[in-house]
Amino acid sequence: MTTLRHSFIRRAWAAGLLLSLALVAGCATTANSPSLFVLDSSPGTADAAPQPGAPTLMVAPVSTASYLDQGGLVYQTGPHKVVIANDNRWASSLSGQLTDDLYATLDQRLGGINVVRANSHQHDVYQLQTHVDQFLGHYDGNAHIAGRWTLIGPNGDTLAARAFTRRVPLKTDGYPALVSSLSSGWHAIGRDMAPALAQTIKSRGSGS
Template identity: 70%
Template sequence: MTAPRSSLCRLAAAAGLGVSLVVLAGCATTQSSPSLFVLDAGASAPDTTPQPGAPTLMIAPVATASYLDQGGIVYQTGPHKVVIANDNRWASSLSGQLTDDLYITLDRRLPGVNVVRTSSNRQGLYQLQTRVDQFLGHYDGKAHIAGHWTLVGPKGETLAGRAFEKTVPLPADGYPALVNSLSSGWQDIARGIGPTLAGAMNSAPKS
C-alpha cells in the first residue's frame, strides 16, 4: 500500500469497519493482474452407477442475484453499499461453481437417490431449484450467505422449500480467507438441505 492508502485504512479501521474489510476494500486495486478464486467442495463426487428403482433428483443450475453474477467477488462496505472487486474474481461462473458444489455434496449425502446435474428427459424426476441472494464478505468481518431452495416433484408440484441464511467468521484477512469461509458456509447449507430433501421425496405420493 502507498502511505496515503495506509493512512486511509487506519482511519477506516478506527471508524469500526473492521480489519478484514479494510484489507479487502483498500487493497482491491493494487494488484497488476486479477487473482482468480474457486470454491472448494473437497473431493469430486464418485462415479456412481444409477440405482434401479431409486428416485432421481436433478440439481437445477443455481440462480444468483444479478449483482453476484458480475465476475468479481462481492463485499458489503456499509448498510446500503456493496462493492464488486475488479482484481479479485471468480475463476468461472459463480452460479456454475455453486451448482457443482451443491451436486457433489448432495450426491454424498443422498445414497438412496440418483443425483444428476441435468437431464434431457425431466419426466419422473424430482428437481431442486435454488436461488442465492447473498454470497459476500461483510463489514462485520464475516461471510454472509442467504437464499432459498424449492423441491419440485415429478408432476411439477412443490413438495418442500425453505429459506437459508448463514454467516461464517473469516479466519484471517484477505480474499483467500473470505473464499474459504464462503466455501465452508455453502457446504454447510448443502449438507443441511440433504435430510429435508430425503424426507420429502420419501413421503411424496408414488405415481
C-alpha cells in the same frame, strides 16, 4: 466497561478487515492480471452408478442475484453499500461453481436417491431449484450466505421450500480467507438441505 471494550475491538477488527480488502482491490493496476478464485471442492465421491427403482433428484443450475453475477467477489462495506472487486474475481461462473459443489454434496449424502445433473432428457424426476441472494464478505467480519431452495415434484407441484442463511467468520484478512469461509458455509448449507430433501422424496416414492 468490558462489554464496551470488546465491542470496540470487534468493530475495529471488522473495519481493519474491510480496509485490507479495499487495499487489495485497489492495488492491482490495469497492467496486472486479476487474482482468480475457485470455491473449495466439496468432499464428495465420484458419481455413483444409478440405482434401479430409486427416485431421481435433478439438481438444477443454481441461480444468483444479478449483482453476484458480475464476476468479481463482493463485500458489503455498510448497511446499504456493496462493492464488487475488479481485480479479485471468480475463475469461472459463480453459478456453475455453486451448482457443482451442491451436486457433489447431495450425491454423497442422499443415499437411496439417484442425484443427477440437469439435462433436457430427464423425465419423471424431482427437481431442486436453488437461488442465492447473498454470497459475500460483510463489514461485521463474516461471510454471509442467504437464499432459498424449492423441491419440485415429477408432476410440477411444489413439495417443499425453505430459506437458508449462514454466517461464517473469516479467520484472517484478505480474499483467500473470504473464499474459504464462503466455501465452508456453502458446504454446510448443502449438508443441511439433504435430510429435508430425503424425507420429502422418500415419503412419496419414486415418482415414476
